[in-house]
Amino acid sequence: MPAASDPSLPRTWRPLGTRIAGIGGGVLLMVFCGALWFLLSADIRDQFTLLQRITLVLMGVGIWVAIWALARARATATEAGLTVVNGYRTREFAWAQVIAIHLPPGAPWATLDLADGETCAVMALQASDGDRAKAGVRELRRLIDRTP
Structure with missing residues (x-):
């Protein structure tokens, strides 16, 4: 049994700064990229091929996967x-x-x-x-x- 000064169990520790920076930065990045995409004129957006659009989405997913790994x-x-x-x-x-x-x-x-x-x-x-x-x-x- 734990002594009186021991933390009560179960006890979970999580990083605070990394979670705030990662999740906050990820949300800001997503908002910025989304806003930038819609601020581009339709002519410029139409110049992106399907493969380029898929690449952009996969890069975003990759960034989120890395941020989530740190935050969890x-x-x-x-x-x-x-x-x-x-x-x-x-x-x-x-x-x-x-x-x-x-x-x-x-x-x-x-x-x-x-x-x-x-x-x-x-x-x-x-x-x-x-x-x-x-x-x-x-x-x-x-x-x-x-x-x-």
Whole structure:
């Protein structure tokens, strides 16, 4: 059982700045491109071939896929372990597998040290979020340290 100072479980951490910038920037880009398209005269729009139009749409979809991958980053702690979602990859760890978590100065996000000697980025705790990320790292350390 977690100590009184441990966060209540389940607990999920998500990056704030990245989500705001990504989703806000994506919406602004879509609005700007849509407005630009309709501000072009009909003669200029008619010069675009079907293949060029499809390419523009696919580029927009690609940008949204990348933004969504960054915005969906999260780390969820449960009694059973820790689930880390980075982009479109989800990794699940039992508490016994997680040795430590670090957020060194200059690092873009936190990193887990695992029992098998590997590491795993935790993009949910981004240094750009400042004290919010540091608090998340401290909470995860308390959860890791309580594991026998």
